[in-house]
Amino acid sequence: MTSPWHVLTEAEREQWTYTPWVSVGPLRFGMSHDEATEALPGFAASVSVAHRDFGQPMKAEFRNPCVPAHGVAVTAYYDSSEGLFCVVVDARYGPQVTLDGIRLVGRVPSRLEEQFLGYVLERGIAPQYAPEGDPASDDLGIVMRVQRAGDVVLSRPVFAVVRERANTLWDCVPYDESGVR
Template structure:
């Protein structure tokens, strides 16, 4: 998954390395409401309008069990996705993910969340001044999340190494967003390279396991 992003927002260095963007647009995370120019609850045409320079490399089924969940890739070079937008059965945006190599630099309280080494970002997220009773939670497979702001931290294999890929959800999906068994984040976002965590698999599904998905569904990336 890769793209060259030249969308809305200020430019600054980030993710510089083999196959990485020298500059990225900076998208502020507005917890539970949206990120950058995107607002949760938008329809697909609204998202396209908010990203006027973007191409749409393709659409896909994001869930093996819920075919009504639509995923759309948006990118700023043909066939190179930068942002993955997910729409529920009513056609409303409820989740978005930034490509680790070339997606926008998502920023929360000054902390850059995209394209970072996972160990460094994990420590930095823990150090943020979260309100009492909130903060980082870990899902069954060790993926960290902050339900209070609708943030899940995933990783992605890039030519520059394993780097962070922020996945963001709106208010209605935030309470259990860390739990990869409850469908709060689309199933396709839980697959592939996993967050480094003791006794958890490095890749899901494991290389020696071929799952039988309903309806012949296949992971889109």
């Protein structure tokens, strides 16, 4: 039996790549839920409505069969007019997502922040922080959230595209993803 705070090792995680504004692994921004389900064979999805968000987008939680039944690996949010607009990768059970070789999932936040800020500064991108102090980049479509795993906190990236009626990336992050887990 695994611990209730079990975290997958790097070897146990699928390996995905993030292309800003385009895709997170096999998930492409703008795709429908049916297309996302086809892109994630072997994952089981449960779908609900994100009631606290404007427009009540659809929320799909994808579970990997290799982890406990309660363990969500990836959460996807869809808008009826724009399709997939936000992907959140779980720190404990999600795939490892890299951006130009930087591992973004399940990392100690201070170490990732240092590497992430170096990455954005090298590219002339102004460093940003979300309201809770999480490193972010509107230019890259990333907010580096955190998630508790027992006595530690690990990185749980939120990837999104700026939608209608939004001024910043943070405005597009679903309310369900705006709090620390």
